[in-house]
Amino acid sequence: MIKKSGGETTQVHVQCGDQKPLQRPGPLAASRLRLVAQRLKRDVEVLHSWSLGLFRRYQDAQRDCLSEIVTAVQRAPLCHEALPRKTVALTDKEPVWFQSPSPLTPRAEAGPRWPSASTLRRCRPEGAAGPLEAGCLERSLQEMTERYQQERRERRRLHNTLVELRGSIRVHCRLRPVLPFDDEFRGPGSQNSPVSGAVAHALDDETILVECSRPGRPLINKTYTFERVYGPAESQRAVFEDVCPLLTSFLDGYDVCIMAYGQTGSGKSFTMLGPRPEQDPALPSGPHGHLGIIPRAAGEVFRLLAENPSRRPEVDVSVVEVYNNDICDLLAKDSCAVVSRAKCQVLTTTEGRKEVSGLTRESVQSAVELMTLVAAALRLRTKQATAVHADSSRSHLVITVTLTAAASSCSTADRQSDQSPPAELRGPTPRRPAPGRRPGAARTVSSVSPRTRGLGQGSQGPGGQVLSKLQLVDLAGSECVGVSGVTGSALRETSLINRSLAALADVLGALSEGRGHIPYRNSTLTHFLQDALGGDSWLLVPGTQVSSSKCR
Numbered sequence: 001m002i003k004k005s006g007g008e009t010t011q012v013h014v015q016c017g018d019q020k021p022l023q024r025p026g027p028l029a030a031s032r033l034r035l036v037a038q039r040l041k042r043d044v045e046v047l048h049s050w051s052l053g054l055f056r057r058y059q060d061a062q063r064d065c066l067s068e069i070v071t072a073v074q075r076a077p078l079c080h081e082a083l084p085r086k087t088v089a090l091t092d093k094e095p096v097w098f099q100s101p102s103p104l105t106p107r108a109e110a111g112p113r114w115p116s117a118s119t120l121r122r123c124r125p126e127g128a129a130g131p132l133e134a135g136c137l138e139r140s141l142q143e144m145t146e147r148y149q150q151e152r153r154e155r156r157r158l159h160n161t162l163v164e165l166r167g168s169i170r171v172h173c174r175l176r177p178v179l180p181f182d183d184e185f186r187g188p189g190s191q192n193s194p195v196s197g198a199v200a201h202a203l204d205d206e207t208i209l210v211e212c213s214r215p216g217r218p219l220i221n222k223t224y225t226f227e228r229v230y231g232p233a234e235s236q237r238a239v240f241e242d243v244c245p246l247l248t249s250f251l252d253g254y255d256v257c258i259m260a261y262g263q264t265g266s267g268k269s270f271t272m273l274g275p276r277p278e279q280d281p282a283l284p285s286g287p288h289g290h291l292g293i294i295p296r297a298a299g300e301v302f303r304l305l306a307e308n309p310s311r312r313p314e315v316d317v318s319v320v321e322v323y324n325n326d327i328c329d330l331l332a333k334d335s336c337a338v339v340s341r342a343k344c345q346v347l348t349t350t351e352g353r354k355e356v357s358g359l360t361r362e363s364v365q366s367a368v369e370l371m372t373l374v375a376a377a378l379r380l381r382t383k384q385a386t387a388v389h390a391d392s393s394r395s396h397l398v399i400t401v402t403l404t405a406a407a408s409s410c411s412t413a414d415r416q417s418d419q420s421p422p423a424e425l426r427g428p429t430p431r432r433p434a435p436g437r438r439p440g441a442a443r444t445v446s447s448v449s450p451r452t453r454g455l456g457q458g459s460q461g462p463g464g465q466v467l468s469k470l471q472l473v474d475l476a477g478s479e480c481v482g483v484s485g486v487t488g489s490a491l492r493e494t495s496l497i498n499r500s501l502a503a504l505a506d507v508l509g510a511l512s513e514g515r516g517h518i519p520y521r522n523s524t525l526t527h528f529l530q531d532a533l534g535g536d537s538w539l540l541v542p543g544t545q546v547s548s549s550k551c552r
C-alpha cells in the first residue's frame with residue numbers, strides 16, 4: 001500500500017516471486033477510509049487547479065516582463081546611435097518610467113511597475129538628451145531584471161507547491177514491449193506454461209490489467225492503479241518528462257530519490273540508464289533517443305545550474321553497488337590509483353543522518369564528467385546472464401549526486417506566504433542552509449552538513465547554503481529461482497536480492513501506514529537508503545513490468 005497525496009492510499013502489488021501482499025483493513029474501516037480518501041482527493045484536485053491557475057498567471061506575467069525587457073534592450077542601441085547628433089538637455093523632471101506606480105494597475109500588487117513599450121517610446125521626446133536616455137534605459141533595465149527575478153522566484157515557489165500537492169512518494173509503472181529474445185530465454189519453470197504473448201496491458205495512463213494464469217487454473221484478470229502508467233510504446237523522453245520537475249525541487253534544496261523497481265528483465269536498467277551505458281557513456285548531449293533517466297537528469301541538473309551561476313554550485317558524485325548485502329564503492333582507487341571496489345559500512349552521524357564510511361566523492365563540473373564517472377563505475381558492477389535475462393544486474397546500483405549551493409532566492413519564507421496551501425497538504429521541508437564548506441576541503445563524509453528537519457522555516461537566507469541529495473537507484477530485479485534457473489553462488493545472490501527487495505517493500509508499507517517502527521535495519525539496502533525513503537524527501541518509483549508472460 002503506497003501513500004498518495006492527501007492521505008489517499010493505493011494498493012500496489014509488485015510481482016516479485018513469493019513476496020507476501022500487504023495487510024488489508026476490514027470492510028467497514030475500508031469503506032470509511034475510501035470516503036475520507038475521496039474527500040481528500042477532491043480537496044487536492046481543487047487545490048491543484050487553484051495552484052495551476054496561479055502558476056499560469058505568473059507565467060503570463062513573466063512572459064510580459066520578458067517581452068518588455070526585449071523591447072527596452074532593442075531600443076538601447078537606437079539611443080546610443082542618437083548620441084553624437086543630439087544636444088544634452090537635462091531637466092529636473094523625473095522621466096515618466098521612474099514615477100511611482102498607480103496603485104490600481106494590475107502589476108502594482110506584485111512589485112515595482114514596469115515601463116511598457118509605449119511608455120518607453122514616449123520617453124524620447126523631441127530634442128531629449130541621448131546620455132539621459134541611455135542612463136534611464138539602463139536603470140529601467142535593471143528594474144526589469146529585478147522584476148524578472150521576482151517573477152522567477154514566484155514561479156519556482158508555485159512549482160514546488162505543485163510538486164508537494166502530488167505527494168512525496170509516487171509510484172509510476174512502465175510496461176516494456178515484448179522483445180524478440182523473450183521466447184529464447186525460457187527457464188525450466190516456464191516450459192509447462194501454455195500461454196505466451198502479452199499478459200500486462202495499459203488500460204489507461206493510470207491503470208494496468210494483468211492476466212494471471214496458471215496451468216490448470218482459470219485465467220484471472222487483476223487491475224492495478226498507479227500515479228502514471230507508460231505503455232510499451234512510450235519513449236524514454238516521456239518517462240523523463242515526469243521526472244524533470246523533481247530536479248527543479250532538488251536544486252531548491254529538496255532530497256530526491258528516483259528508484260527503478262521490478263522483476264528481472266523488465267527494463268529497470270534500460271529506464272534508468274539506457275541501453276549499454278557502460279560501453280557508451282551516453283553523454284547527455286546530442287540526439288540520443290534512448291538515453292535513460294540518469295544521463296538525462298545529469299544534463300538537466302547542469303542546465304538548470306547554468307541558468308543561475310551566482311549560486312556558486314558545487315556538485316559531487318558517488319557511485320556504490322549493494323551486492324550480497326555489502327556496499328561496494330565503485331569509484332574507490334587504491335594507492336596506485338587503480339579502481340578497487342572497496343567495501344564500506346553505513347554509519348549514523350550524530351545528527352541521525354545515514355552516511356557511508358570513507359566513500360569516494362568526486363567533484364564534477366559538467367554532465368559529461370558525471371556520466372564518464374558513472375560509465376566507469378558501471379563497468380565494475382556485478383552482472384550475470386540468467387535463463388531470463390542475458391545481462392542481468394546482480395546488485396543494486398546507487399548514484400548519489402550532492403549539491404551544495406548558495407540558497408536560491410526561493411526561500412522557505414516564500415513558501416509561508418498567504419498563497420501557500422494548508423500545512424497538512426505540504427510535503428517535505430527543504431533542508432536548512434548548510435554551514436559553509438571550506439573551499440577545497442576534502443569531500444569526505446564528515447564534511448557533510450547536518451540534516452535538520454523542520455528547522456528550515458524562514459532560515460534560508462540569501463547568504464546561506466543548501467545541501468541536497470539526488471539519489472538515482474537501479475535496483476536488481478526480483479526473480480523466481482525456478483524460472484531464472486540460477487544455481488550455486490548465483491542462487492545465493494538471487495536469494496539476497498529477493499530478501500532486500502522484500503525489506504524495501506516492508507519499509508514502504510510501514511511508511512505508508514504511518515507505523516511507529518519502520519524496519520530500515522532489516523537490510524543493508526534500506527539502511528543505506530533510509531534518508532531517501534523517510535518522509536523528508538521526494539521518492540519516485542518508476543516500477544517496471546514486462547508485458548509478456550515470461551516473467552510472470
Ligand SMILES: Nc1ncnc2c1ncn2[C@@H]1O[C@H](COP(=O)(O)OP(=O)(O)OP(=O)(O)O)[C@@H](O)[C@H]1O
Pocket residue numbers: 175176177179232262263264265266267268269270271275389391392393394475476477478544
Ligand atoms: N522500453 C524498452 N524498449 C526497448 N527495449 C527495452 C525496453 N526496456 C527494456 N528493454 C530491453 O530489455 C532488456 C532487459 O532490460 P533491462 O536490462 O533494463 O532489465 P532489468 O530490469 O534491468 O533486468 P535485471 O533486473 O535482470 O537487471 C534489455 O535488452 C533492454 O535493452
Ligand SMILES: [Mg+2]
Pocket residue numbers: 268269270391392393474475476477
Ligand atoms: Mg538491470
